[in-house]
Every structure is written in structure tokens, then in C-alpha cells.
Amino acid sequence: MGMTPKSGFFLLCSCVSGIAAVGSVFELSSGIPQYGTMVTGTILALSIPFGIYAFYAAVQAAREEQ
Template sequence: MTPKSGLFLACSCITAIAAVGSVFELTSGQPDLGTQTTAIILGLSIPLTGLFFFAAVKDAKANINK
């Protein structure tokens, strides 16, 4: 694993945590940041989680034999 793929993986973890937290906030009925802001965070964090994870795997595979 390279530092670059580690950074991508860390970002993927952070955005996944944000997505799970947003779901719990929205289902609680009274989100601390408001419904609209929490929904925006959820909407952005789901695709970013996938993109960061894909980038981490792609970078790790590219550097596997180096």
C-alpha cells in the first residue's frame, strides 16, 4: 500500500462514517444541522465513499509489483 492509496482509503472511511451518521441523524427526527444540510451531506458522502474506495484499490493494484 502506498501513502496515496492509504489517504484514499482514509477518506473513504471518513465519508462512510459521515453517511452512517447522517442516516441516524435523519431518522432521529431532529437533525442537529437541519434536515436539508444533513441530506446534502448524505447525498455527497455516499458517492464519495465509493469513489475514494475505488481510487484506493486502483492505486494499490497499480503499485502491487513495484
């Protein structure tokens, strides 16, 4: 199973989303998030499902090319 540009793009989006989620958790646990609790919480709430979707899409795109 090789990586196609489409699956690579989705995998990149999944990685960036994971980094955003981890960063948001650290920001919220620090007590005073740089962008505020509401914005940081929204980033966290959106990045987790998007990351899961992007990873699933990357796997599906790679399987299509077999």
C-alpha cells in the same frame, strides 16, 4: 498488495465518508437533525458516491504499485 501513501489516503477518505453517511442516517432518523434536514441530507447525498469513488481509487492506487 501493499498499502501506499496514496492508497492509504484514499482509504482514509472512504472511511470518513462512510462514517459521515452513517451519522447522517442516524441524524435524519432521529427526527430533528442537529444541522437541519437540508444540510444533513446533502451530507448524506454527497458522502455515499464520494465514499464509493474513494474506495475504488484506493484499490486502483494499490494495484498500480504492484
